[in-house]
Amino acid sequence: MTTDATSRPQHIEEILSGLDRYNPETVSTFQDYVQSQCENRTYDNMANLALLKLYQFNPHLTRDETITNILVKALTVFPSPDFSLCLHLLPPNSLIEPPIDSFAEAVQKLHTLSNALEEADYPHFWATLDSDDLYADLVADCSGFEELVRLRIAMAVAQAFREISRDTLESYLNATGEFFDGFVKNICQWTLDGDKVKIPLNKENEAITTVTREVVKIEQFSRVFKRAYEQPC
Amino acid sequence: MLSGQRTNGGNMHDYDDDVDDEVLASTIVEALQDDGEYDDIEPRSGSLQLSGDDIQQRLASAAQPLEFQATLGARFASYDNYCSLFHFILNSDGPVDLELPTYYWAWDVIDEFIYQFNSFCIHRNNVARKGQNEEEKQLLRDNPQTWGCYSVLNVLYSLIQRSQMNEQLAAIKRGEDPNEVAGEYGSRQLYRMLGYFSIIGLLRVHCLLGDFTLALKTLDDIELNKKAVFARVMAAHFTTYYYVGFSYMMMRRYADAIKAFSHILVYVSRTKNLGKNAQFDSITKKNDQMYALIAICVALCPTRLDDTIHATLREKYGDQFQRMQRGGLDTLPIFEQLFNSACPKFISPIPPDFDKPENNIDPAQHHLACFMSDVKNAMLGPTLKSFLKLYTTQDLHKLAGLIDLKPEDLRRQLLVYKQRSRQTRWSEGGLLEGDIVNTSDLDFALEGDLIHISEAKTGRKLVDWYLRNLARTY
Numbered sequence: 001m002t003t004d005a006t007s008r009p010q011h012i013e014e015i016l017s018g019l020d021r022y023n024p025e026t027v028s029t030f031q032d033y034v035q036s037q038c039e040n041r042t043y044d045n046m047a048n049l050a051l052l053k054l055y056q057f058n059p060h061l062t063r064d065e066t067i068t069n070i071l072v073k074a075l076t077v078f079p080s081p082d083f084s085l086c087l088h089l090l091p092p093n094s095l096i097e098p099p100i101d102s103f104a105e106a107v108q109k110l111h112t113l114s115n116a117l118e119e120a121d122y123p124h125f126w127a128t129l130d131s132d133d134l135y136a137d138l139v140a141d142c143s144g145f146e147e148l149v150r151l152r153i154a155m156a157v158a159q160a161f162r163e164i165s166r167d168t169l170e171s172y173l174n175a176t177g178e179f180f181d182g183f184v185k186n187i188c189q190w191t192l193d194g195d196k197v198k199i200p201l202n203k204e205n206e207a208i209t210t211v212t213r214e215v216v217k218i219e220q221f222s223r224v225f226k227r228a229y230e231q232p233c
Numbered sequence: 234m235l236s237g238q239r240t241n242g243g244n245m246h247d248y249d250d251d252v253d254d255e256v257l258a259s260t261i262v263e264a265l266q267d268d269g270e271y272d273d274i275e276p277r278s279g280s281l282q283l284s285g286d287d288i289q290q291r292l293a294s295a296a297q298p299l300e301f302q303a304t305l306g307a308r309f310a311s312y313d314n315y316c317s318l319f320h321f322i323l324n325s326d327g328p329v330d331l332e333l334p335t336y337y338w339a340w341d342v343i344d345e346f347i348y349q350f351n352s353f354c355i356h357r358n359n360v361a362r363k364g365q366n367e368e369e370k371q372l373l374r375d376n377p378q379t380w381g382c383y384s385v386l387n388v389l390y391s392l393i394q395r396s397q398m399n400e401q402l403a404a405i406k407r408g409e410d411p412n413e414v415a416g417e418y419g420s421r422q423l424y425r426m427l428g429y430f431s432i433i434g435l436l437r438v439h440c441l442l443g444d445f446t447l448a449l450k451t452l453d454d455i456e457l458n459k460k461a462v463f464a465r466v467m468a469a470h471f472t473t474y475y476y477v478g479f480s481y482m483m484m485r486r487y488a489d490a491i492k493a494f495s496h497i498l499v500y501v502s503r504t505k506n507l508g509k510n511a512q513f514d515s516i517t518k519k520n521d522q523m524y525a526l527i528a529i530c531v532a533l534c535p536t537r538l539d540d541t542i543h544a545t546l547r548e549k550y551g552d553q554f555q556r557m558q559r560g561g562l563d564t565l566p567i568f569e570q571l572f573n574s575a576c577p578k579f580i581s582p583i584p585p586d587f588d589k590p591e592n593n594i595d596p597a598q599h600h601l602a603c604f605m606s607d608v609k610n611a612m613l614g615p616t617l618k619s620f621l622k623l624y625t626t627q628d629l630h631k632l633a634g635l636i637d638l639k640p641e642d643l644r645r646q647l648l649v650y651k652q653r654s655r656q657t658r659w660s661e662g663g664l665l666e667g668d669i670v671n672t673s674d675l676d677f678a679l680e681g682d683l684i685h686i687s688e689a690k691t692g693r694k695l696v697d698w699y700l701r702n703l704a705r706t707y
Contacts, residue, residue, distance in 0.1 A: 014401045014512060018546075019390055022383070024387065045446075046446070049444065049446055049447065050447075053442075053444055053447070056442070056582055057382060057383065057582050057583065059583060078608045079652040079655075079701070081484050081485040083605070084446065084483075084603055084606070085483075085484065085629055087603045088443035088445070088483070088599075088600055088603050089398075089443055089444060089446070090599075091597070092581060092593075092594040092596045092598065092599035093592055093593075093594045093599075094599075095602045095603070096594060100363045100592070110682065115606060116542070118606075118610050118647045118649070118652075118653070119606075119610050119645065119649060120299060120646075121645055135653055143325075156648055156651070156652060157648075159651050159652070159655070160647060160648050160677075161679045161680075161694075162298055162678050162679065162680045162685075163679070163680045163681045164628075164679070164680075164681065165681060167529035168641075168644070196681065202643065203461055204651070204655070204671075205676050205678040205679075205689035206678065206687075207678040207685050208687055209625075209688050209689070209690070210687075210689045210690070211686040211689075211690045211691070211692055212689065212690070212691045212692065213692040214694045214696060216696050220568065220700065221700070223700075223704070224700070225701060
């Protein structure tokens with residue numbers, strides 16, 4: 001699950017489980033919570049969706065910056081559908097092209113990033129992120145954004161690869177040289193072998209052919225047996 | 234039971250412009266009867282002075298569908314009626330002592346209440362967008378609170394709280410006696426049923442607003458199975474699974490969505506075979522919508538369907554289904570078309586901007602755009618799968634040549650395929666719970682540029698077939 005309920009503070013939990021989640025006065029509490037998620041690298045999708053819903057109901061309370069921060073946080077948990085679930089709660093005109101205001105423009109920029117991640121076009125993701133100062137501004141509040149996304153990309157790679165060429169992985173992770181070596185060895189615990197990176201076997205990259213056989217239980221035949229007793233030929 | 238379901242079926246609404254003639258006819262008749270009543274009820278007055286005879290009539294009329302083409306005046310009056318009725322039920326001194334006209338009455342009331350709310354919001358948005366009728370525009374502008382989202386949610390939550398429904402359901406789940414926590418209100422049939430169906434109502438409203446997570450969370454205390462209370466009212470059973478399935482689909486939990494849709498479609502098809510009853514005619518539309526949704530889900534997450542469903546699906550959407558399964562970007566319009574025909578009529582919780590018609594985008598368009606960007610990524614999946622199926626190992630470059638892709642694009646597509654096949658799937662607990670599992674029968678791993686392909690084969694399932702045929706012989 002992407003919702004980390006264990007780190008959720010008590011007061012947020014109380015708001016979420018009661019009707020206060022509709023109370024416009026809780027907006028500032030939720031906003032502070034988003035802020036703290038950005039600073040402390042935690043993530044709580046349920047609370048963020050609740051805040052987006054409050055904005056949906058009370059557009060005059062909307063703080064664009066908080067919304068973009070929520071979207072940026074959702075990017076850091078790809079490939080979960082959280083980004084898309086957040087989009088659904090935004091004003092219907094925010095995806096209209098060309099963007100009608102600076103907020104819509106920001107949303108669409110983040111949507112582009114999200115698409116790049118969803119399409120597994122990681123080099124494109126990093127290139128886009130670097131292409132415009134606006135991106136830097138958008139992700140600035142989210143501490144360790146690049147690091148978090150890099151970790152997620154590494155997880156996606158570990159699902160599909162047992163061995164990957166260094167060049168490709170470098171472009172995926174947007175990392176080179178010693179930094180790349182350190183990341184791969186220390187954080188991912190993978191081994192470097194010349195220009196190849198070896199990834200240990202895990203549940204997802206094993207790809208073992210299996211045959212599931214039908215499980216037959218004696219109970220399934222109860223009617224047949226019953227019948228045999230009831231009507232001996 | 235049968236007659237009950239018939240009336241009930243008549244209440245299932247058609248949200249589209251092309252209303253079933255039959256439904257329309259029956260709704261008009263009922264609405265004509267209603268019209269007389271609206272005239273002599275003054276809005277928001279005398280709500281607590283309802284006398285015995287009057288209240289039974291009120292109860293009955295609250296469950297009656299409003300005419301499809303009802304005027305704004307009638308819609309406003311209907312809102313006031315609901316307000317006074319719910320106010321009476323919720324805020325009298327102590328619980329109201331009422332006999333329910335029928336056991337499915339509570340469902341009908343909640344269903345109709347939300348339907349009217351839904352169609353009012355859509356109408357309001359249309360008026361603001363097209364802006365031809367100045368009179369209606371002004372009326373809507375002056376009454377932003379009528380059919381407000383907060384008040385609708387307020388009614389539903391109040392009914393749930395009054396009846397202590399969540400506590401009661403939690404007690405049932407723990408195997409305890411719900412009456413112990415039911416309290417003064419919740420032990421009465423009226424409150425109990427209204428409270429229960431309000432939970433289903435919330436599921437629906439959240440879904441209409443695009444909050445699919447909360448929609449499913451709402452059902453935390455309700456166990457989805459055939460023994461559930463809602464299963465006793467056909468329309469409720471049907472509606473619940475439609476919205477649960479739809480929410481799962483929007484959360485990209487296609488396996489769970491398919492399970493939900495299959496469950497109810499099998500149920501309906503079996504019940505249908507027991508005898509062609511008139512009550513099912515009006516459900517047909519929602520039924521078709523669910524077939525469209527299941528087609529979308531199966532195209533995105535290939536799954537073996539129940540034989541009956543598969544056959545009906547081919548009958549109803551054969552051509553589209555086949556093309557969607559083949560994949561490719563040219564099938565996107567089919568996804569769009571089916572989604573549009575089968576999604577709920579989304580609404581926006583706030584009144585539209587009457588002064589700037591261009592700012593009022595149809596919420597359905599927004600949700601479609603979000604959904605389609607999810608779908609777009611998966612379009613090469615079927616092609617990829619059909620090629621991978623042929624080999625146990627294959628070189629990436631060679632395969633790229635065969636599919637006519639650049640090697641790096643193929644690598645990308647393989648990663649997408651991998652991610653897409655990992656879905657959260659429910660196993661126990663609340664509807665939002667689940668474990669991430671591999672939903673595809675085909676898996677692979679890349680060793681440099683060498684693709685290792687594996688298949689999860691299912692042995693033939695014979696027992697069912699054997700038993701079925703055996704049963705025929707006796």
